[in-house]
Amino acid sequence: MSFPELGVSKWLVEALNAMKIHTPTAIQSACIPKILAGHDCIGGAKTGSGKTIAFAAPMLSKWSEDPSGIFGVILTPTRELALQIAEQFAALGASMNIRISVIVGGEDIVKQALELQKRPHFVIATPGRLADHILNSGEDTIGGLKRVKYLVLDEADILLSNSFGGDLQRCFSILPSSEKRQTLLFTATVTDAVRALKERPTPAGKPPVFIHEVETVDKVAIPSTLTIQYVLVPSFVKEAYLHNILTLPQNEKSAAIVFVNRSDTAEVLRRTLRKLELRVTSLHSQMPQAERTNSIHRFKAGAARILISTDVGSRGLDIPNVELVINYDIPADADVFIHRVGRTARAGRKGTSISIMAERDVDRIKAIEERINKEMELLEDVEDNKVIKESLSAVSNAKREALMDMDRDNFGEKRKINKRKNGDEQTTSKVVKAKKGKKPKKEKSS
Incomplete structure (x- = not known):
């Protein structure tokens, strides 16, 4: 019709x-x-x-x-x-x-x-x-x-x-x-x-x-045009493997979204990859709204090739040119995984999803495979020796500098203040309720 x-x-x-x-x-x-x-x-x-x-x-x-x-x-x-x-x-x-x-x-x-x-x-x-x-x-x-x-x-x-x-x-x-x-x-x-x-x-x-x-x-969990892969890595060198995946010959020009579970992780990766001269931007809840909007526009326009995002970017966003989705952190909910990888292979186009699986993620990966009714394929292009030789040292240095920059910029300070404020308010509320609801006990005479 x-x-x-x-x-x-x-x-x-x-x-x-x-x-x-x-x-x-x-x-x-x-x-x-x-x-x-x-x-x-x-x-x-x-x-x-x-x-x-x-x-x-x-x-x-x-x-x-x-x-x-x-x-x-x-x-x-x-x-x-x-x-x-x-x-x-x-x-x-x-x-x-x-x-x-x-x-x-x-x-x-x-x-x-x-x-x-x-x-x-x-x-x-x-x-x-x-x-x-x-x-x-x-x-x-x-x-x-x-x-x-x-x-x-x-x-x-x-x-x-x-x-x-x-x-x-x-x-x-x-x-x-x-x-x-x-x-x-x-x-x-x-x-x-x-x-x-x-x-x-x-x-x-x-x-x-x-x-x-x-x-x-x-x-129907995932598109048939989506290739789903994984790589098993030690958790303490995930950044190096991410860098290696993003710079593989088949990925070095691809528009990619990297999903993480926490805002802090998104910011560390953005700053680290930028120091390694990758065109990267980020999307997470600790960014001012103007910066969040600007990041989406930069990524859609191709000014940034890589978007590091928490799950605020996993729902509904229509960015047609995404060719690669990387799960840097594996989500606890298999449906979240489905929404993340749904950012690529849209409307009949091909796409690739790569999950970086650390030692504690095995059960989550099994739950995801059961939910999507499909086993992930091993990404064979990432070799340990190549990661150590090409990425490990450079990424470690860049991450160290990124963390120093974040400390100097007081990243996350506003959230910490709000947490303390909310904690104080809750404590005060409990004290007031306790005072209203309980009469002081009389001391027993000896």
Whole structure:
């Protein structure tokens, strides 16, 4: 089917054509007509399958019929994904003077409040920052949220996890009830929390929830065009092996994402590899938002060949030219591995994933292989003698200098201060509660 046959507005079809998007993907063909017909929707499909347009196209088509107030709210787990969705909405709605507000942490909260007061057509937000506005910014700012027509949860499996529970509930408290809005959930990993939504009764007067390929998605873990390899190394020389992998002849020109589990590791590797004259940038939670945005743009533009990222970069980001994903740290959750390697081999293209496995990672690798139903291949191009000869000494010196630079720059100091502050607040709270709840004991007379 074509986009016009799915019911997409003529102006939007022209915008899609201008972006060289002519044929709907499977999830777009399935979901767009149902959303236009008023169904709530749970859309499941693997990464790179066009989920954003699957919800954007029907929302924009309906919005263009009555472009007033805040029409839709899209919630995402990361700032980077929020910005990416905003870019797509802006591109699709450029001919219609669409107004979009991105509400994420790390940006001026007063400026965001003023934007919300002007009632943008679509609000794209992370739950934490939107919850801050609901709690603190006043009725003039959040009043428009009470009449939205659509709520989208993108990467719904993450948003419905415990980490976002409180903020998500606060967001729901200001939005129209489920009877008065359409709710659209899109995910690449189907969790029990997502499945549970299938069992909820349909509100009176609404068509039943439409579900697309949920079970199928859960079984299809990784693309067939993805080569999955591993290398077994001693943990104390992982940096040297990483350097060697990145400079192999077949990889030296490849755009690569290196995933790590902690922000500190990301910063050490970025500084170390930069001292070794590799074009590298990073993405992690301890970076100011402006730097995070700049890193993504540099990597997309090819100004940086290597992106060192925590899992803030594992979800939803569409960077078509990624040819190599390296798991420098092996994730504890096999589904996180699937999302990481999903940054390459997208839309039928080939890609390679290499996992650097240390002595304590064996059980994690086995769990991943069981989840993806595939054994990893040994990367035979990395030889111990070659690593010792070509990388070990240079990488050790560069790492030593990087750590000295980080110490001089007080890297991580802000987080330490916040931890101490939060710890003090919790201790004070416990003391106050204890004083309120317990009466002092009378001393026994001897």
